[in-house]
Amino acid sequence: MNRINPEDWENWADRLEIKKPVRIKKKKDQSPTKSDKEQQKREMVRLAKERKKEAETRIKKRLSHFPDPGTKEAERQLQIYTQWLEESIRLNSAQVKESELETKGILSKVKAGGQHQQKNLTAVFIKHLPTGFSSRNEEERSFEQNRQEALAELISRLENHLQDWKIVLEGLPRPVNVEAKIKYIFEGQISGNAS
Numbered sequence: 131m132n133r134i135n136p137e138d139w140e141n142w143a144d145r146l147e148i149k150k151p152v153r154i155k156k157k158k159d160q161s162p163t164k165s166d167k168e169q170q171k172r173e174m175v176r177l178a179k180e181r182k183k184e185a186e187t188r189i190k191k192r193l194s195h196f197p198d199p200g201t202k203e204a205e206r207q208l209q210i211y212t213q214w215l216e217e218s219i220r221l222n223s224a225q226v227k228e229s230e231l232e233t234k235g236i237l238s239k240v241k242a243g244g245q246h247q248q249k250n251l252t253a254v255f256i257k258h259l260p261t262g263f264s265s266r267n268e269e270e271r272s273f274e275q276n277r278q279e280a281l282a283e284l285i286s287r288l289e290n291h292l293q294d295w296k297i298v299l300e301g302l303p304r305p306v307n308v309e310a311k312i313k314y315i316f317e318g319q320i321s322g323n324a325s
Contacts, residue, residue, distance in 0.1 A: 178301075185294040186315060192291060193316045195262045208316065212309045214260035215295060219308070224288035226281075232257040235273055236266075254280045263287045 162170070196211075197204040218225045235251030253268030254276040265287065267280035298315075299306050 182297055182300070185297040188294050189291070189298065190315050192261065192263075193312070196316065199317060208309075208312060210260045212312055215292075215312065216308050218288075218292050219295065219299070224285060224292045226258065226285055226288065230259050231281075232259060233277065236268075252276055256280045256284055258284055258288060261288065261291060263291065 196207050214225060214230070234255045236253045236255050237251060252271060252273045253266065254273060255264065255266045256277070257264040263284060265280040265284040267276040267283065270276045270279060299308070299311070302311075
């Protein structure tokens, strides 16, 4: 039987990093001063500007996947995108129409340990034509289940994209010229001052 060395167990709590909870002392009912309120307000404005800039950056990244500016294809894509965005903002949710989806059945990838590749086209690739967002799913055995899963993921991405637009358009004077704002961002200028 092994003997336990008492020196090994001397600082066992430190070795396990067990720490006592730190108690935070609450301030006695002190109301915030005027300078505290002004500082909080400045911090909230700063955070809102930062959030808006991050949202514009994500939107610009999405628009960078569109055709090169100045081409007829780019104009057509921007027109379709603008219609989708205006309708989604008006209805307050990302609109997904079956006619705007491109769905393809594809072969599943061969996974590690799998000796046989499935020969049925059960994996699904869905692309939303107005935005260019796409989703793929191959986890389920049936085409329809994979399609539902891919569609759910695509709708989630579209909702996040729409939320970015709401952040960017927040605080701008109404009515907002969405088409002008899209073109402004699409041309590579990121600024919160354009409307």
